[in-house]
Amino acid sequence: DADVTQTPRNRITKTGKRIMLECSQTKGHDRMYWYRQDPGLGLRLIYYSFDVKDINKGEISDGYSVSRQAQAKFSLSLESAIPNQTALYFCATSLGTYNEQFFGPGTRLTVL
Amino acid sequence: QKEVEQNSGPLSVPEGAIASLNCTYSDQGSQSFFWYRQYSGKSPELIMFIYSNGDKEDGRFTAQLNKASQYVSLLIRDSQPSDSATYLCAPEGGFQKLVFGTGTRLLVSP
Numbered sequence: 001d002a003d004v005t006q007t008p009r010n011r012i013t014k015t016g017k018r019i020m021l022e023c024s025q026t027k028g029h030d031r032m033y034w035y036r037q038d039p040g041l042g043l044r045l046i047y048y049s050f051d052v053k054d055i056n057k058g059e060i061s062d063g064y065s066v067s068r069q070a071q072a073k074f075s076l077s078l079e080s081a082i083p084n085q086t087a088l089y090f091c092a093t094s095l096g097t098y099n100e101q102f103f104g105p106g107t108r109l110t111v112l
Numbered sequence: 113q114k115e116v117e118q119n120s121g122p123l124s125v126p127e128g129a130i131a132s133l134n135c136t137y138s139d140q141g142s143q144s145f146f147w148y149r150q151y152s153g154k155s156p157e158l159i160m161f162i163y164s165n166g167d168k169e170d171g172r173f174t175a176q177l178n179k180a181s182q183y184v185s186l187l188i189r190d191s192q193p194s195d196s197a198t199y200l201c202a203p204e205g206g207f208q209k210l211v212f213g214t215g216t217r218l219l220v221s222p
Contacts, residue, residue: 042214
């Protein structure tokens with residue numbers, strides 16, 4: 001079984017809809033991250049969490065919110081989806097020793 | 113100036129050759145440096161990390177770090193077609209975050 005899982009893997013939605021992307025991990029890592037990847041722009045950090053009570057904004061948090069329901073679960077919500085949020089979204093986890101991050105398989109989101 | 117600079121490529125090498133991937137970074141406080149491999153449409157996969165000046169070898173991969181020059185590189189020896197992918201450089205950017213470059217696309221021809 002995969003250590004880091006993301007659901008759904010693909011999602012098509014319409015402008016204005018609220019959607020949630022979920023991430024679960026069995027690695028036992030405390031730190032979890034949400035990134036988006038756009039062609040030519042690389043991976044950009046949306047939010048990150050060092051434990052259940054610690055959530056921090058990344059460089060592009062506007063229009064997004066997160067919830068850390070448990071050590072193993074970290075969800076990303078788009079409050080009101082817009083077309084320029086069409087991207088590939090990745091969840092990652094880290095143990096924190098040297099901050100090696102391990103990525104989930106990704107969610108391809110399309111906002112029409 | 114971008115925080116992390118990588119040549120987008122593609123870098124084309126024949127099978128069996130050495131591929132050399134380079135990365136420069138602007139944050140002098142970065143202590144750890146990571147290389148990820150990403151196949152098209154897939155998630156980044158950690159290949160190596162390095163935190164001391166000099167070389168670190170792992171199989172066919174060697175990471176090289178020069179903090180004074182703010183330069184990190186990845187050498188792939190005996191390149192294989194399966195190495196064809198985009199390679200992402202990611203220095204640690206403080207507060208336990210990584211800052212990713214946009215990647216270098218490597219093409220290994222049989």
